[in-house]
Amino acid sequence: MAEDAPSSAPAFPFLRLPLELREQIYSYYFHPGDHLVRSTALEAKGFFGGVYHWDFDVFYVNKQIHRESKRVWRRENIFVKIATPWPSAVNHISSEGLVPIVCADAQANAFSGHHAVVQIDSPMQIVTPEHMVVMLADDLPLFTRTWYYSALSYPTLNERLNTTFMLRNPAKTDDNRDEDSEEQDQEQDGLGVPLAIQRKLLHPFEHVKGLHDSIFIGFSNTVQSELARLQARPIPSLEQSLESATDYLAAGDAALAKSTEPTALEAIELYKKAFHAIHILVHGRTRRVMADVFFQDAVTNGRYAGQTGVTVRVVLRLKLVSRFLAAYNQLARWDDAAFWGMRSVTILEESLNPDFEMFLAEVLGGSDVGMIYLRTGIAFWHMECKREDWMGELISYADDDLAGSRRLWDAAVRFLRHANKDEARSELLAYGVPRETVALFADVQAAKEDLESMVARDGSSTSEE
Numbered sequence: 001m002a003e004d005a006p007s008s009a010p011a012f013p014f015l016r017l018p019l020e021l022r023e024q025i026y027s028y029y030f031h032p033g034d035h036l037v038r039s040t041a042l043e044a045k046g047f048f049g050g051v052y053h054w055d056f057d058v059f060y061v062n063k064q065i066h067r068e069s070k071r072v073w074r075r076e077n078i079f080v081k082i083a084t085p086w087p088s089a090v091n092h093i094s095s096e097g098l099v100p101i102v103c104a105d106a107q108a109n110a111f112s113g114h115h116a117v118v119q120i121d122s123p124m125q126i127v128t129p130e131h132m133v134v135m136l137a138d139d140l141p142l143f144t145r146t147w148y149y150s151a152l153s154y155p156t157l158n159e160r161l162n163t164t165f166m167l168r169n170p171a172k173t174d175d176n177r178d179e180d181s182e183e184q185d186q187e188q189d190g191l192g193v194p195l196a197i198q199r200k201l202l203h204p205f206e207h208v209k210g211l212h213d214s215i216f217i218g219f220s221n222t223v224q225s226e227l228a229r230l231q232a233r234p235i236p237s238l239e240q241s242l243e244s245a246t247d248y249l250a251a252g253d254a255a256l257a258k259s260t261e262p263t264a265l266e267a268i269e270l271y272k273k274a275f276h277a278i279h280i281l282v283h284g285r286t287r288r289v290m291a292d293v294f295f296q297d298a299v300t301n302g303r304y305a306g307q308t309g310v311t312v313r314v315v316l317r318l319k320l321v322s323r324f325l326a327a328y329n330q331l332a333r334w335d336d337a338a339f340w341g342m343r344s345v346t347i348l349e350e351s352l353n354p355d356f357e358m359f360l361a362e363v364l365g366g367s368d369v370g371m372i373y374l375r376t377g378i379a380f381w382h383m384e385c386k387r388e389d390w391m392g393e394l395i396s397y398a399d400d401d402l403a404g405s406r407r408l409w410d411a412a413v414r415f416l417r418h419a420n421k422d423e424a425r426s427e428l429l430a431y432g433v434p435r436e437t438v439a440l441f442a443d444v445q446a447a448k449e450d451l452e453s454m455v456a457r458d459g460s461s462t463s464e465e
Contacts, residue, residue: 046091097146167218206230341376370415377408
């Protein structure tokens with residue numbers, strides 16, 4: 001007798017779940033982070049921040065699920081359309097600021113689910129802001145910070161720009177009246193858009209200061225006034241930026257000195273804040289150096305008075321990279337230490353010439369540069385000791401001539417030649433590096449004394465008869 005074909009499993013009684021639980025499921029279904037796509041193909045088009053791709057199949061299950069899920073979609077995903085007259089601006093937003101994009105150009109023109117339009121133009125040019133990009137309101141801070149750093153690099157930028165902020169209520173154009181009724185209990189103004197959403201749309205623009213003109217259409221006067229107060233706050237000065245970075249660096253060092261996993265992680269976050277204070281953004285394995293022009297002035301007060309901002313920033317960068325590597329090594333995250341170390345080593349090697357090497361060693365203090373090479377070498381040494389476990393990581397550096405513990409340590413000796421090497425020796429010994437390697441970092445005076453002692457014991461002489 002033939003076996004009966006297996007029957008399909010009964011459908012899950014989804015609609016029997018409480019509405020609150022169904023809405024939580026819709027929320028997970030639409031969560032933006034799960035729908036952000038990054039790829040080399042997108043990067044080739046300039047979308048380095050990635051592009052969102054949602055699946056809307058849930059809208060077509062039945063009318064009830066369509067109504068419920070769309071309400072959650074509208075409530076939790078607030079969109080804003082940015083319009084500029086410059087076609088390069090779209091790629092600049094994603095490539096420079098790593099801002100995730102919903103859509104651009106023709107798709108953005110057709111998009112109708114946005115709560116606001118931000119039009120950017122110039123009073124000095126008769127141009128139409130026809131190039132558009134749609135982004136999530138949650139990503140607006142990334143966009144406005146990119147604008148902020150552009151203005152630091154080009155101090156007259158904002159005084160040449162007008163911005164028009166236009167509020168709209170996408171629910172008013174939708175047949176689903178549940179969305180309107182849901183917002184009745186929230187504090188509203190004008191178009192029926194809750195003030196909380198209006199603040200989410202406007203407050204990120206606190207970083208955009210000194211515009212030629214700003215026009216608001218539909219936004220609450222209350223929220224406009226709040227934005228004006230935020231924009232009136234002065235940006236941190238050159239001196240304040242350098243002092244803040246130094247304070248975060250010291251706090252990170254204090255945390256790292258406790259030598260525990262939680263404090264090492266705390267130190268990394270403090271070092272990231274120090275980088276951020278001098279306009280260097282660290283996210284994952286990406287580090288972006290912003291606003292170089294801002295640091296070209298001389299420092300007039302504080303602990304760095306009399307020095308140029310550029311020089312102090314370079315010194316702080318070297319110190320922070322060195323500390324980053326120390327923290328990752330302390331956590332035994334050899335791959336991260338190797339990645340960040342080789343990134344800096346590559347930059348240094350590409351810039352090196354005799355004059356610049358002397359500048360690093362004599363003027364900036366070669367100890368931090370030397371410790372970058374040394375700590376990167378420690379990370380490689382540990383991976384080399386367990387080559388089978390780290391083969392993939394090591395292969396990725398196959399074309400790099402310096403990517404090896406001994407080669408990195410030889411380079412470290414070069415930069416540490418005038419420094420006290422106690423820290424270098426102690427650190428190498430703490431990580432179990434063989435003593436014959438540690439001997440590479442003997443102090444010159446100590447080595448000379450050892451040689452003289454050996455000569456005295458042997459009764460020999462170095463002078464010619």
